[in-house]
Amino acid sequence: xxxxxxxxxxxxxxxxxxxxxxxFPIIDAMLTIPREVFVPSALQEAAYAGENLAIxxxxxxxxxxxxxxxxxxxxxxxxxxxxDVACGMGYSSAVAAHLAEAVIALDDNSDLCxxxxxxxxxxxxxxxxxxxxxxxxxxxxxxPYDVILVQGGVETIPETLTDQLKxxxxxxxIFEDGRLGTVRVGLKSDGVMSWRYAFNADAPVLSAxxxxxxxxx
Numbered sequence: 660x661x662x663x664x665x666x667x668x669x670x671x672x673x674x675x676x677x678x679x680x681x682x683f684p685i686i687d688a689m690l691t692i693p694r695e696v697f698v699p700s701a702l703q704e705a706a707y708a709g710e711n712l713a714i715x716x717x718x719x720x721x722x723x724x725x726x727x728x729x730x731x732x733x734x735x736x737x738x739x740x741x742x743d744v745a746c747g748m749g750y751s752s753a754v755a756a757h758l759a760e761a762v763i764a765l766d767d768n769s770d771l772c773x774x775x776x777x778x779x780x781x782x783x784x785x786x787x788x789x790x791x792x793x794x795x796x797x798x799x800x801x802x803p804y805d806v807i808l809v810q811g812g813v814e815t816i817p818e819t820l821t822d823q824l825k826x827x828x829x830x831x832x833i834f835e836d837g838r839l840g841t842v843r844v845g846l847k848s849d850g851v852m853s854w855r856y857a858f859n860a861d862a863p864v865l866s867a868x869x870x871x872x873x874x875x876x
Contacts, residue, residue: 663695666707670694674709675727685730688757689723696778697750711862715771718747719811725833725842725860726751729808732844732857733831735759739805742823744794745865749775751810752787762787763801767794767867794867797823804828812840812861813868821845821852833862 671690680686695706698714705712712720721729735741735758743752743764748771752764756779764779764787766772772791779787790798795817797807802823809816809832816832824830830845840861845854 663693663706667694670707670709670723674722674724678724678728680727680731682731682734684758685727685754688754689727691757692750692753693782694723694750696781697748697753697775699748713863714747715768717863717866718745718766718768718771719863720747720750721810721833721860721862725862726754728858728860729831729842730754730758732842733806733808733829735806740802742798742802742804742807743810744797744807744820745810745867746775746789747771747810749779749784749787749789751808752789753779753782753784755806755808756784756787759806760786763798763804764789765792765794765798766790767792794865795819799823806830809833809865809868811868812864814864814870815868816845817868821847826850831857832868833860835861835864 695703698706714720739759741755741759741762746752746764746766752762756762772789776789797820803825805828807830812835813832824847828847842857842860843854845852
């Protein structure tokens with residue numbers, strides 16, 4: 660077993676399994692996908708640490724526990740089409756692709772999109788398409804989606820994104836409000852979104868999902 664494979668096993672055994680993540684496909688995906696391939700070379704030694712990693716300005720690789728728990732609560736199915744927003748270098752997309760039929764990996768950073776394409780290609784993740792575009796605009800041309808994941812903190816989710824969910828579709832994001840972050844899952848039913856609390860977690864807020872501030876004269 661390689662050193663990174665050993666670290667993957669430790670990550671799953673100490674960060675994922677103890678956090679109420681029980682679905683075998685998630686555990687299998689996180690044991691399989693080489694996380695170190697999806698971070699800058701300078702961060703490879705930290706790839707399996709139990710913390711968020713800043714992989715580029717404004718982009719965060721979520722800590723393994725948080726990401727695994729998001730996957731657990733959003734419940735990706737084998738026939739699902741997934742939109743992965745702010746995919747960064749593509750790790751989250753690679754894991755989601757292990758669970759879903761196909762994944763659209765969206766980022767607005769052209770360098771990260773190129774890195775993601777290279778990394779995904781290197782592991783043979785041929786059911787992922789990387790798309791460059793505004794994060795809050797989504798990728799309607801490839802939708803509608805069964806699941807939308809947001810890889811970072813949000814203050815608000817625009818309707819432009821939830822409009823791209825199928826009826827019965829789910830979206831998961833880390834909502835940052837003051838000092839407390841919470842993961843919430845939105846379900847679309849008869850065209851209406853309902854949100855529920857899932858668990859506490861924190862991540863830096865993505866600039867595309869900040870609330871606009873209205874200034875009064």
